[in-house]
Amino acid sequence: MSDFEHAPVLLKEICSMAQDKSCVVDCTVGGGGHAAAFTGMGVSVLGIDRDRDALEVARQRLGDSAELYQGTFDSPGAMEQISHFGPDFVLMDLGVSSWHLDSDERGFSFREKVRLDMRMDETAELDASTVLNSYAESDLERVFRDYGDERKARALARTVVRRRARAAFKTSDDLVGAIRATLGPRSGPPEFARLFQAVRIEVNSELFQLAESLPRLLEALQPGGILAVISYHSGEDRIVKHTFAEWASRCVCPPTIPICSCRGEALGERITRKPVTASPEECEVNPRARSAKLRGFRKRDK
Numbered sequence: 001m002s003d004f005e006h007a008p009v010l011l012k013e014i015c016s017m018a019q020d021k022s023c024v025v026d027c028t029v030g031g032g033g034h035a036a037a038f039t040g041m042g043v044s045v046l047g048i049d050r051d052r053d054a055l056e057v058a059r060q061r062l063g064d065s066a067e068l069y070q071g072t073f074d075s076p077g078a079m080e081q082i083s084h085f086g087p088d089f090v091l092m093d094l095g096v097s098s099w100h101l102d103s104d105e106r107g108f109s110f111r112e113k114v115r116l117d118m119r120m121d122e123t124a125e126l127d128a129s130t131v132l133n134s135y136a137e138s139d140l141e142r143v144f145r146d147y148g149d150e151r152k153a154r155a156l157a158r159t160v161v162r163r164r165a166r167a168a169f170k171t172s173d174d175l176v177g178a179i180r181a182t183l184g185p186r187s188g189p190p191e192f193a194r195l196f197q198a199v200r201i202e203v204n205s206e207l208f209q210l211a212e213s214l215p216r217l218l219e220a221l222q223p224g225g226i227l228a229v230i231s232y233h234s235g236e237d238r239i240v241k242h243t244f245a246e247w248a249s250r251c252v253c254p255p256t257i258p259i260c261s262c263r264g265e266a267l268g269e270r271i272t273r274k275p276v277t278a279s280p281e282e283c284e285v286n287p288r289a290r291s292a293k294l295r296g297f298r299k300r301d302k
């Protein structure tokens with residue numbers, strides 16, 4: 001562990017989970033930070049990302065030391081690669097890269113006059129302006145409520161629908177204007193960040209893809225292998241927490257059934273009862289780390 005002695009808490013924890021492993025799949029390779037730590041430990045790495053630009057950065061950083069695949073981690077192509085690779089450690093570091101948020105061209109930011117896009121894969125059809133300009137009011141309400149935890153979701157959806165009838169939503173200013181008009185002039189960056197994130201989650205189908213992929217990743221893991229997930233949104237963490245708890249329980253029959261008719265044994269064990277979070281120093285340097293939660297699950301040996 002000496003190499004990571006001074007590394008941030010989460011990276012240290014991840015490297016300790018991957019310590020005696022030999023085949024690692026990084027489902028969200030991004031700029032290749034974690035993957036570089038894995039290759040530095042001498043393990044084989046398969047890195048996946050849906051974003052071409054991210055993969056290019058990872059390719060430059062990792063060279064030939066890792067295999068790379070472009071696609072969503074739940075796609076049949078990615079799953080085939082993962083199963084074929086036979087990992088004993090799988091990492092998901094969810095959400096977007098910081099440079100996604102920093103680059104105005106990709107349309108994730110609430111800075112002024114940024115075109116509303118938010119697609120992690122630029123070839124995907126659905127973008128943020130399509131969501132805001134074409135979704136039914138009830139669907140917009142669902143997005144703001146379920147992914148943005150917004151109490152005034154219905155009112156905000158109504159504002160968007162009213163405003164788009166006058167002029168289509170094209171830039172960040174349009175969504176910021178709708179948020180301000182609904183939540184009041186005191187609303188600021190925390191509200192914008194939360195509600196822009198809600199639209200991004202919808203555009204990229206993030207929670208659905210996470211929920212779909214977890215059982216398939218468990219299946220692809222070697223016996224005794226570890227699945228580790230870092231989430232940044234309460235909805236993501238809820239899915240991971242409940243899935244790991246369900247896998248760790250011996251019986252998942254409804255309480256009304258008198259005799260157990262389910263699998264009757266745990267699929268493995270949680271290796272983090274409580275999520276691992278970043279240290280205060282780490283959050284100071286990297287404010288995004290504040291919402292990070294790491295959970296791990298070990299698949300049973302046979």
Ligand SMILES: C[S@@+](CC[C@H](N)C(=O)[O-])C[C@H]1O[C@@H](n2cnc3c(N)ncnc32)[C@H](O)[C@@H]1O
Pocket residue numbers: 027028029030031032033034035048049050051054071072073074093094095096097098120209
């Ligand atoms: C937080 S960043 C990962 C950073 C990376 N761990 C590193 O060390 O540089 C998340 C990455 O996951 C990718 N991503 C998010 N959802 C994905 C999905 N469903 N399938 C594939 N890649 C995804 C994003 O494009 C982004 O590059």
